[in-house]
Amino acid sequence: MNKQALRDAGISPAKARIVAKAVDLFHEKGFERTTVRDIAAATGILSGSLFHHFKNKQEILYTAMAMTTRGMGERAEAAVAGISNPVEQLKALIICELSSIHREDGHAAYVLVDEWRSLDEASRDKVLALRDGSYEKCWMAALDGCDEQGLLKSPPKIARQLIRGALAWTRNWYRTDGDLTLAGLADEVTNSFLKP
Amino acid sequence: MNKQALRDAGISPAKARIVAKAVDLFHEKGFERTTVRDIAAATGILSGSLFHHFKNKQEILYTAMAMTTRGMGERAEAAVAGISNPVEQLKALIICELSSIHREDGHAAYVLVDEWRSLDEASRDKVLALRDGSYEKCWMAALDGCDEQGLLKSPPKIARQLIRGALAWTRNWYRTDGDLTLAGLADEVTNSFLKP
DNA sequence: CATAAAAACAAGCAAGCGCTTGGTTGTCAA
DNA sequence: TTGACAACCAAGCGCTTGCTTGTTTTTATG
Numbered sequence: 001m002n003k004q005a006l007r008d009a010g011i012s013p014a015k016a017r018i019v020a021k022a023v024d025l026f027h028e029k030g031f032e033r034t035t036v037r038d039i040a041a042a043t044g045i046l047s048g049s050l051f052h053h054f055k056n057k058q059e060i061l062y063t064a065m066a067m068t069t070r071g072m073g074e075r076a077e078a079a080v081a082g083i084s085n086p087v088e089q090l091k092a093l094i095i096c097e098l099s100s101i102h103r104e105d106g107h108a109a110y111v112l113v114d115e116w117r118s119l120d121e122a123s124r125d126k127v128l129a130l131r132d133g134s135y136e137k138c139w140m141a142a143l144d145g146c147d148e149q150g151l152l153k154s155p156p157k158i159a160r161q162l163i164r165g166a167l168a169w170t171r172n173w174y175r176t177d178g179d180l181t182l183a184g185l186a187d188e189v190t191n192s193f194l195k196p
Numbered sequence: 197m198n199k200q201a202l203r204d205a206g207i208s209p210a211k212a213r214i215v216a217k218a219v220d221l222f223h224e225k226g227f228e229r230t231t232v233r234d235i236a237a238a239t240g241i242l243s244g245s246l247f248h249h250f251k252n253k254q255e256i257l258y259t260a261m262a263m264t265t266r267g268m269g270e271r272a273e274a275a276v277a278g279i280s281n282p283v284e285q286l287k288a289l290i291i292c293e294l295s296s297i298h299r300e301d302g303h304a305a306y307v308l309v310d311e312w313r314s315l316d317e318a319s320r321d322k323v324l325a326l327r328d329g330s331y332e333k334c335w336m337a338a339l340d341g342c343d344e345q346g347l348l349k350s351p352p353k354i355a356r357q358l359i360r361g362a363l364a365w366t367r368n369w370y371r372t373d374g375d376l377t378l379a380g381l382a383d384e385v386t387n388s389f390l391k392p
Numbered sequence: 393c394a395t396a397a398a399a400a401c402a403a404g405c406a407a408g409c410g411c412t413t414g415g416t417t418g419t420c421a422a
Numbered sequence: 423t424t425g426a427c428a429a430c431c432a433a434g435c436g437c438t439t440g441c442t443t444g445t446t447t448t449t450a451t452g
Contacts, residue, residue: 032228169361
């Protein structure tokens with residue numbers, strides 16, 4: 001998300017700075033083990049000052065997850081824009097998701113997977129609605145397209161979940177500085193779930 | 197793990213009872229959000245009494261993860277025992293892992309995936325060593341066997357990680373009471389990672 | 393330069409946390 | 423019956439937590 005988009009979403013530069021630091025800490029130690037004093041210190045302010053920007057600690061997490069979700073949605077839409085072949089769309093989306101996890105978003109995508117339990121139900125629903133409205137829409141369109149051409153091994157919804165799991169787990173083993181490139185990894189995944 | 201095996205591992209019935217309740221709570225709220233008072237109340241004792249059985253809160257988590265890892269290892273070994281065809285071994289292991297997640301272990305397998313960060317490094321290494329010694333050994337044997345016959349789509353190590361991710365994620369969407377059976381789900385996974 | 397709003401500080405409260413202590417109860421072998 | 427030990431209770435200590443309050447500093451605007 002660029003600066004103007006952030007402003008439109010009601011996120012001041014100060015908020016964005018705090019969230020960025022918070023995300024690193026959440027990734028490192030988890031939401032619960034990260035104290036507001038940790039976040040404040042990382043941002044260079046005192047802990048009480050955080051509550052001038054956020055009404056409570058959880059709102060920091062919500063803001064982070066909402067921002068990440070928006071960003072991933074925008075990038076997914078950009079990735080499939082202008083591609084009509086659903087197989088190519090799928091490939092683009094796989095690379096896009098891997099990039100979000102291992103490159104663009106730093107640790108934000110990790111937090112998005114790990115910290116659902118720390119969000120209250122209302123916030124959780126808001127983030128999920130955000131995700132379904134753009135990111136998941138792209139995925140299901142591509143997968144349905146592949147399925148209509150008989151190229152998908154599993155039903156689209158099952159394929160989506162299996163792929164999502166395989167991709168999310170890469171954060172536990174894949175290293176960008178190893179022998180396997182991101183594109184290579186994306187190929188392995190694509191080949192697994194599409195018919196030859 | 198049966199009662200005798202538990203005793204051999206130094207786990208009294210009281211400990212096992214506490215761990216079982218703790219696992220449910222860890223699954224529900226996470227390790228950090230679960231207090232020793234919660235665990236004690238669920239077991240029907242006072243919080244201080246927990247420390248007669250465990251030297252601290254983290255040891256409860258470690259015991260849970262070690263028990264689960266041992267149990268999954270035993271079941272994996274039993275699942276492939278007597279099977280020589282590596283493809284059949286792989287199928288058996290996939291069903292085995294799905295069963296651990298969705299059936300036998302209640303919520304223990306969830307905790308095993310989610311709460312690594314709450315474990316200190318020494319305990320983490322112990323659990324990992326336990327896992328590599330039996331559970332992962334079974335998996336790699338089966339996958340290497342498939343690969344030697346040219347049946348695997350990806351290199352064995354990559355396949356293992358992709359499969360693990362796909363399976364672990366099922367806990368976020370798969371329901372045992374839905375239309376898709378565990379065996380059916382296992383077939384979907386098998387078909388994805390093996391050549392036709 | 394004056395003024396108001398935004399941002400940060402300084403200090404600390406109330407609640408909840410993991411864990412300790414010292415004593416009581418229950419169990420069972422000798 | 424007695425002694426020994428494990429299991430548990432009752433009480434609370436010391437510390438950390440998220441958050442509040444009242445004040446001061448910084449920044450932006452006319």
